[in-house]
Amino acid sequence: EAAVTQSPRNKVAVTGGKVTLSCNQTNNHNNMYWYRQDTGHGLRLIHYSYGAGSTEKGDIPDGYKASRPSQENFSLILELATPSQTSVYFCASGDRVNQAPLFGEGTRLSVL
Amino acid sequence: AQSVTQPDARVTVSEGASLQLRCKYSYSATPYLFWYVQYPRQGLQLLLKYYSGDPVVQGVNSFEAEFSKSNSSFHLQKASVHWSDSAVYFCALSPSSNNRIFFGDGTQLVVKP
Numbered sequence: 551e552a553a554v555t556q557s558p559r560n561k562v563a564v565t566g567g568k569v570t571l572s573c574n575q576t577n578n579h580n581n582m583y584w585y586r587q588d589t590g591h592g593l594r595l596i597h598y599s600y601g602a603g604s605t606e607k608g609d610i611p612d613g614y615k616a617s618r619p620s621q622e623n624f625s626l627i628l629e630l631a632t633p634s635q636t637s638v639y640f641c642a643s644g645d646r647v648n649q650a651p652l653f654g655e656g657t658r659l660s661v662l
Numbered sequence: 663a664q665s666v667t668q669p670d671a672r673v674t675v676s677e678g679a680s681l682q683l684r685c686k687y688s689y690s691a692t693p694y695l696f697w698y699v700q701y702p703r704q705g706l707q708l709l710l711k712y713y714s715g716d717p718v719v720q721g722v723n724s725f726e727a728e729f730s731k732s733n734s735s736f737h738l739q740k741a742s743v744h745w746s747d748s749a750v751y752f753c754a755l756s757p758s759s760n761n762r763i764f765f766g767d768g769t770q771l772v773v774k775p
Contacts, residue, residue, distance in 0.1 A: 554705075650698075
């Protein structure tokens with residue numbers, strides 16, 4: 551069954567610390583996405599990838615890095631976490647436009 | 663540029679009533695269109711999608727949506743809502759030229775018993 555798995559599901563970090571959010575998909579999809587969701591802003595695209603080794607900036611990339619070491623894995627990295635990055639983060643995977651992206655369950659990040 | 667507008671942040675209906683959630687899009691050609699639903703503390707789940715052909719598309723759980731090129735709209739409808747339909751609904755668009763997905767801000771649906 552197609553699936554997108556995010557870890558951790560919940561994370562509390564300290565300001566200035568490094569945070570890595572992981573995403574794994576077993577769908578053999580080429581494309582993967584990282585979004586954040588905040589009240590009043592809907593879903594905003596941070597980074598995305600078209601395949602292993604590629605990363606592209608989305609609409610709000612500042613303060614975030616992404617890594618796609620393999621087809622299955624896509625990580626979001628906060629090198630110096632700030633309280634403004636407290637949010638819910640969603641990973642999604644898709645393959646061409648004809649397959650609407652599948653979403654993970656989300657990661658709740660609190661930066662104190 | 664492309665965008666999606668969901669003009670209603672919150673819609674309240676009574677159980678058993680009909681429902682329409684509005685979605686307007688902006689794009690120079692016919693895009694790929696989607697409706698997703700998000701239940702509390704969960705990810706987004708696809709309800710239905712439109713690529714071409716019949717402008718009325720059927721989705722899961724008796725939802726349907728109608729594409730209108732002249733109105734640049736893709737409204738979601740359901741004949742009779744159930745309390746379990748309470749959730750946030752997102753309309754989304756993807757241009758035919760790339761794989762990015764653009765989301766509206768969502769509509770919170772509250773179904774009263």
